[in-house]
Amino acid sequence: MFDATDFMEINMGPQHPSTHGVLRLKLKLSGETVMACRPVIGYLHRGVEKICENKTFFQTQVWTDRMDYCSAVANNLGWAESVEKLFGITVPRRAQYIRTMLAEYNRLASHLIWLATHALDIGAMTVFLYAFREREQILDLFESFCGARLTTTAFRIGGLREDFPPGFEKQARAFLDRFPSCIEEYEILLTENRIWKKRTIGVAKLNAEDAIALGVTGPVLRAAGVPFDIRKAFPYAAYAEMDFEVPTRLEADTYARYQVRLEEMKQSARIIRQCLDGLPEGPTMAKLPKILRSEVNEIYHATESPKGELGYYLVGEKGSLNPYRFHVRAPGFANLQALPHMVEGGLVADIIAAIGTLDVVLGEIDR
Amino acid sequence: MTPESEPIQSGPEAPEAPAGAYIYDLKAAPNRQVELPKTVPLPGLQAYLADQKAALEADEAKWQKQLADYEAKLQALPEGKEAPKPPVRAAAKKDDYDMKTPVPSAPQDADLLRLVELLGERMEEAFEQAGELTCQVAKEHLLEALRICREDKQLKYEMLADEAATHYPAAEGFAFSVVYHLTSLSRHKRLRLRILIPEGFEPESACAVYRNADWLEREIFDMDGIRFAHHPDMVRILCPDDWEAHPLRKEYPVVGWGQRDIDFREDRSGRLARIAQEKAGNLGINLKVPKAE
């Protein structure tokens, strides 16, 4: 029916202002309609899994920061919990609370990046700078806790390296007090904006059945109507003691995901406040031998990173300092697999909205 | 003033200078030599019980040997000397670490029992460890097991969270284990299915049951070299399409075989090639750094 001249084959990326990293999309366009879309990844593959097989369990944390570089603390939390599960270590309660708090700050930071870049791609450049203003304050908090803004290496096996510094709690509370007005600002600019709604309602739909079949998790799945959140389903850290809601929508389009993530930001602020208010006293580090040698064991532990289910699959060898196999289940990997499904049949401009709404970070996809 | 140095000998003693463009023997480079692991860290109930029994027996044998040595010492004791102290059985070390290594135990969870019952002979082993359910399935019956997990009303594992492969070079009878992590969203449970496959075996692709196995299996193919039968698109995903060898195998060194080590440095003036040629030409043999004597 179509001959070769009817389609234009165009390449989007790997260098492109809005593919969020080095993602290459091979597109077949018929005019403005996308006939086929094939993502090509691997441009940021650094061999993290192979490298970690040669490092001690402690040293592998550093590589987890750099996979999903926008939410390093969430990666660190997943790693710490996985290694602790492998060794059967119990972490003191105070450390769990602080870890939860930092992970939720990280969720805020990651969602702020998502909002900034997504809005920028659709054209609202002011929201980009407003969101980064808030993110600066969160990064300041991280810097005062662990010395680094982005690649935090925040946790240790068995707890935390040290308690938080003086002034941290005041800074944290000051941020929380300011935050609701900031979210209101974003909502004023975007939520009822006619142009924003036209660009996002009905765009890049992914319904629940397809999402589950494609292994998509996180806000994308929740916007499709499936109320699955690992913090509630398989509680870890201090989430079992926290009171929060899991926002879900039914429309499964870009606007629904936008609303889900904004709502998640509000819930994160709620969790942080509960952590700060109910922080128990006690040690922040478990009693452990100086050198950890593993036994023959394999575990899979998943946590809810801002992008979805982040899983670590570790295999231990008897008496070894290094993991025998270190595999990371990146949420972006499955989410990006759903991109062709969401985009084929739509317009070129919707691809940008789709990539933004999936919150794709190539660092964790390529590892 | 030194006498005029003699030119490099060419003759039977001198090594052969390479004729054309020098080709590196990268695989012989010292930093690319790997030590293959000697053990097979495959968790399993039988293996664990066997290990425990062997450890107990070894401990018992050691105690008996200690007793026998003591007896022998008593026997060979010269007159007048005091008897050495009798051996005390070493008690198990107690420590107050917050660490309790998880061990495999027999299946008790309802899901695992149901799965065992449904699979019957197709299953090789099932156990629980660290709160996780594992079931090892015979490699030919993988798809059936996955279908059962997905469609059975009491199991309902709707999502394939992850699929990973591990290379066990020291194992006999199999070379890889491929692990499938299934999640039940509605029942909040996780399950792990495992198959052990020898080199060259092509397991069935799980795409027929779970669509996201597509990219997961491409990654396994890319990293470990395991092909999956009836996969829609079996090409490399992370490494470039023309890459040789499979990086996550244990015989592949972390620094790689050097396929891209030189390529990406653009040698427009030819200076790098000349330096390499000089080094190689002067040594006359492949590029091994001479050991200091």
Added chain:
Amino acid sequence: MTPIAMTLTQTLVIALIQCVIVAGFVLTLVPLTTFAERKVLGYLQQRLGATRVAGGLIGVTGGLNRGMWAMGKLPFVSILRGLPFFVADALKLFLKEDTVPARADRVVFLIAPAISAAASLLVFSVVCFYPGTLFTFPAWVPVIGNCPLTGTIADINVGLIFMTGIASVGIYGIVLGGWASNSKYPLLGGLRSAAQMVSYEVPLALSLLTPVIISGSLNFREMTRTLAGLPTLDASGQVLSQMPVLELIPLFIGFFLYLTCGFAETNRMPFDMPEAENELVAGFHTEYSGMRFSFFYLAEYANMIVVATLASAFFLGSHYLLPFGLQHYIPESIPVLGRPNLLFFLGKIISLLFVFIWVRGTLPRYRYDQVMAVAWKYLLPLAILNLFLAATIRYCL
């Protein structure tokens, strides 16, 4: 004003001087607009915009930067930090490498930016900046002694038609630029842009017809006088006709209509799909660099100034004080407020440019098919209704 008979040479020289002044005005306003864009967008986004030139504290630029640092401490003047930026920007564009894609259609590639820039500058030749003489040259000036310097370069009777025609020629530049680049992204951008601009020409022209119907003339000077609300006088000073006050409504609607179409014509947010950086790298001018790119850049900003000028001229009362035909409430005897003044016109143009930049910082952009839908489904019927309304009010009252 009694017209003086002037020889051809005198007319030409006067026209040349007027062209130089107008061109100088536009070519100064364009870089200032780019500077204003940086600063206004910056302050909207809670940052400072461009405050330094070329970095460093040594040399000429270094001296300027030190000056900027001192300026930053003064309360109101500090918003002008970075003023040398507009010179630096122009200089940067001059000094960049000029590349031509290998298989591009060379002649067309070279001409396209020139067409765009020329078309946008030509529109100013019929704009009436000031009704009447600005000043008369004294007698001792060699060729043009005693000749008046009027506020219009070419006071022709079909001014409006000339302007819309020339503005449409500017579209050629964009289309040809996109096509001649021989590359996929510019092609997509050029096609999108062409379709968008051609579609928005229709409601634009219709919204400009409203002032024509109200004033009954196409001559720029007469239109601005009538639309400001001032009565048309015959030779003896008797009132011939006066615009009814109710025309305020179609003028008001027409203003927003025209402004929206103006956003689309100049490819500015929220209609800047053709140059959406996030999607098409840079749209039709992806392959252009250096001076040629600066011509497209100039054309875009000159188009913005054209839109601002026309909107201020027809709807906002141009060189008179009050907009939307309310000027007749101020008697002409009041010295400053009642008389036409060039500064009012300039002030209105600059405020509209500020509105352009403000909208860019606030709204996201429409998707391409939505852009078309807005033009054909919403703006066009509204423009027609507005026209009917204006005509009804004029002929019934």
